[in-house]
Amino acid sequence: MTDSNDPSKGSTDPWKKSGDAWDRSTNPWEQPVDPAPHVAAVGVPGAVAAQPGTVVDMVEPDEPGTSAKYTGGSKYRSYLFMYALASLGIFAIWGSMGGIILPNHVQLVEFGNFFTGADAGVDLAALQNLRAAVEAGTATPTAEEQRLLGLLAGFDAARAQGLATVTAVGVFVTMFIQPIVGVLSDRTRSPWGRRAPYIAGGAVIGALLLIALRYSSSIVLMAIFWALAQVVINCAQGPLTATVADRVVPEKVGSASAISGLGLMAGAVLGSVAAGMLFGAMGLDAYYPFAIALAAGAILFVLVCRDRSSTDLHNEPLNIGQFFLSFLIPLRDPDFRWVWIAKIVMMFGYTVGTAFAFYMLQGYIQPALSPEEATATAPLLSLAGFPFMLVAMVAAGRWSDRIMRRKPFVFWASIIAAASYLVPIFWPALPALFIQAIIGGAAMGTFLVVDQALFIDVIPDKRTAGRDLGMGALGGNLGQALGPIVGGWIVAWSGYQMVWIAAVAIVLVAAFAILPVKRAK
Structure with a gap:
């Protein structure tokens, strides 16, 4: 391969080689589009000096094979x-x-x-409401209804x-x-x-x-x-x-x-x-x-x-073993480890409480919704919480920057998220799920933005920020993976109400896991 950086070979520009299509005279990326000078490239490594009357929309790469900016x-x-x-x-x-x-x-x-068979036409919403009435002591099922209720219990756990x-x-x-x-x-x-x-x-x-x-x-x-x-x-x-x-x-x-x-x-x-x-x-x-x-x-x-x-x-040799082992380095730092644990637990609790929202619309709230009604209603829960999450992200991010404190935001976001899960525990109705989505959305918006800033504050070595923040993201993914698994077990064991109770306990752990962090306020 010809070394394009060798002066003996001609131009030192990695993009301008003899016979190469990247000759600047024909490079379509660098055509002037405005007679006014463009100064955005000033001070940028690799920037090409603009001639009078020329717009510099791209900055040449510092190394061959990398992207222009x-x-x-x-x-x-x-x-x-x-x-x-x-x-x-x-x-x-x-x-x-x-x-x-x-x-x-x-x-x-x-x-x-x-x-199957004759049961394929069963009305799930009516059957769910019958179960609620039986559990409340206001209805006595017939033998056929009892059989269908048994199928419903197995169906709820299986789905x-x-x-x-x-x-x-x-x-x-x-x-x-x-x-x-x-x-x-x-x-x-x-x-x-x-x-x-x-x-x-x-x-x-x-x-x-x-x-x-x-x-x-x-x-x-x-x-x-x-x-x-x-x-x-x-x-x-x-x-x-x-x-x-x-x-x-x-x-x-x-x-x-x-x-x-x-x-x-x-x-x-x-x-x-x-x-x-x-x-x-x-x-x-x-x-x-x-x-x-x-x-x-x-x-x-x-x-x-x-x-x-x-x-x-140009690539340096890659040692795969050292690459994977390097991800464990930030976990040796106590502050990083506590923030990492808090994120795992928070995302774990959040996912436990939200993973089965679609099924809760059909099997937990009263009156129960049909599958068609649940399909139309479930997106509205996300939509209801979205603006509050967005406002919380902006407000919490700016506020924490202004006072240069992170831990109180993460702590109270976890407490508020736990409190939001109490609403459907004591009020198993559709409005309760909307209230929970709104309060929980605001809490999660606060947690996500400030927790990310907290991770940056406690990174042991800023030169490896990409790797360490990747570990933080991995913690969130781990929590989200565990949530549905544990939630599914809980539903099969004791029903949907216990899912909310478990979510409260788990998220409270996240709140107190953040307290031992010392290098951030």
Whole structure:
């Protein structure tokens, strides 16, 4: 391979080689688009000095095979738009599948296992209300009704455990995938750049796996295809997020990163609302629109915001064993370890309390909703809590920055979240679930934003911030994986009310786990 940095070979510019298509005279990325000088590149490493009357919209890379950076202008705006579109396609998957489509799919599978033949036409809502009346002592079931109530008890336990299996397997399988894919994409050589093969490939394969998931007729098949889909979609999500660091100058990274945060929240809420509408109209075919949006968003991003070639990338040797062992280093620090534990427990408790909201609408509140009513109502719970979560994130983030304190916010957010779970314990009705969603949403918004800042405060070595924050994210994923599993066991053992009681106890542990932290106030 020719060394493009060798003076004896000609130009020292890694992008301008003899006979190479990246000669600046024909480089389509650096065409002037405005007669006014652009100064955003001033002070940026690798910046190309602008000639009078020339706009510098891109900053040349410092190393061969890496990306040029946007400094502003139309290309930067186009990048932000396409980045938001691709992110929304990914985050809508998480919002639509976990809360609406997968619970409905699991319910259909388990309903077919328990209610067959003449029982296939049973009215679940009426049966749930009959059970509540029997438990309250206001009704006495006939022998036939008692038989159906027995089937209902088995069905309730099976669908909760089935959903726990489908969701938890995927989270466990994908828990480590983003750090691994991040390292691989850092080292990838391709004409389309380092990240594009993962973004496009992960999204397209993920879309195909979602379609395969639509035709899964058992819990085992659902768990397999959903886990595989999550793996490859995460292979797209991580490198897509990394393009911000690759291709945006430091002065604009905060603004670009905010799009990812807003995309996460908007995707979760809009995905849930859209899934409720689509499933009501299309049934299991609702998988198709989300699969198409996922693939289309990623492909458009790669084509419209094409990256520089990474074929000249230089890689140092990688020791896989040392790479994995390095993730344990921050856990040796007591403060980091306590913050990590608090996040695991908080996300554990939060997921225990929310994982089965769709089923609680049918089997816990009174009067019980039908499956169709629950499908339409479940997204409204997410929608109700969303604005309060957003306001809490902004307010708590600014307030904690102003007073430079984090622990009180994390502590009281955990206490308030626990208090919100008391509402449906003492009032098993639909309004109680909305009140819980609103209070719990505000508490979780506060926790998420300040907990992230707290992690940054207690990182043992700021030079390894990426790795250590990745460990923090892994803690959250671990909590979210444990939540449905434990919740499913609780439902099978003693019903939905005990799920809320367990959530209160678990989240209170998160509140007190944060108190031993010493390096942050």
